[in-house]
Amino acid sequence: MVAVYRGAWLTAGLPEPSDVPPVELDVSTVVAALFVFAVAYVVARTASYGLTWLSEQTVERRITVKMFVPITKFVVYVVALYYVLGPVLDLSSTQILAFSGVLGAVLGLGIKDLFANIVGGVVIVFERPYRIGDMVELGDHYGEVTDIGIRSTKLTTLDDDLVTVPNYVFFTEPVSNSNAGEPEMMVVPEFYVAPDADIDRAVSVVRDALLTSRYVYLSDEHEVSVRVFDGRGYRKLRAKAYVNDVRNEGAFRTDVTRRVLEKFEEEGIESPDVAAAVLEDG
Template identity: 35%
Template sequence: MEPDMGEIGEVMQLLNASRLMAALVIVVLAIIASRLITSTLDRFGEGNARRRLTAKYAASISRFVIFIGAVAFILINVLDLSGETWIALSATIGLTVGFALKDTAASLLSGLLILIDRPFTVGDRISFDKYYGEVREIGLRTVRIATLDDNLVSIPTNKFLTDPVASANAGELDMMVQMDFFIAIDADFDLARDLAHEAAVTSKYVFLEKKVNLLVSDEMTPHFYATRIRVQCYVVDCRFERRLASDVTERIKTAWRKHGIRTPFVLEHQVRRADYVPPAEGRSSSPA
């Protein structure tokens, strides 16, 4: 089948300077609009903590809508394609992009699926692979996570369709924080548990609309045999996760020290100075 010279000529007309310039202007305007809307929604969210996650989700959706809208406007209005030319050009572009940018195309589709299915959203605390932190952005190609030590990690969106991901707060502002504390096996665990509960409920970072749980169990580790007191409470804002853990830990340690709650004995093969007996004269101090 020989190519239709009329269709080829029509396609070549699409590449003239004026139309390319108009397409470039639309792309620039789309980028500016996307950044302006995103920054506005971010400022709105930061000013109202309860609406922060909703504002960030709306910002992610707006970026996709602006991107798709700009591409559609360029193809339909600026390039002014006829039906046959549209089909021919779409097939050509589809084959070219499919082979050259298949990973990028998969990431774009994955980003859209994440926004629709919502396994997590912007502002969530997630665990993925070896990373844990707050989702800062669900972009067209990558998801950006800010770890607790303030590193920004970019992960291709298509990774989230095949690998498991855990969301700690699942779109909610509050989030459970779990902390483990150990006391000596013969210490007064009733008193220790009550002091730990008081320390948790009096923290300014705890979300008191949800119950504070304390679980007691005996634990054997390679280093000690002890009673574990596990504190489970909800932080009022997931961004205060570390502050809550630090505040509750300080309160519990202070209360236990004041009431004489002892920490576990370390199981090490060491001889205490008080138990040391010097060897008799003429004998070796090393075992036989």
């Protein structure tokens, strides 16, 4: 009778421990490996700093240049890992096979979340559901992607909070990207007016406020529109326009809203009676 122990699949196909020659680890090898990782860290940081500086010189190419930040970091760390496993530790193919088996067991036992984050980071770098500089909604958080690391993605929210989101969130939750690598993005302010307000005039005011904003971006493919929705007890004006730089989203929204409300008040275009609208809307 053959004894089958739990978790045998983890070691299936791996060499017997007695067949694996020991890895010769002395102080100099450890120091060399640490040195390689330290150099990799410095190179990754320097490249990241240089690319970020370059990207900030122009709005037009900011996101394109920043796209290379996580790719560069990934390449640098992979090269460092290869260098440590190869020339520094000088592992044979049997040792590498055994190492991968141990790694699999360790992952299965406890650090699978970390591994999921790392895989998520790799997928994000190559599949590019979002890039550094994009405005995204990740989990419950919305903001500008400021860094894509090996383990996590950093977002700066509109309230200037720095949020760190684990990379595996990309696998488990939908990701909404507002600009997909472009410097401009659509902004959709909404305004509510009373049912008897002069709707043509209200549309004209909103349209002009969008077109004349200091933050607007206009092109043949990026037009401005204002749609009217008739609700019970109110009318909603849903405006769409592009802001010239995703970082100006809040300022654009504020600029348009402030000038529209000022003009509505000046011309007697009334807001709906909120209580009545809620009652009528049921």
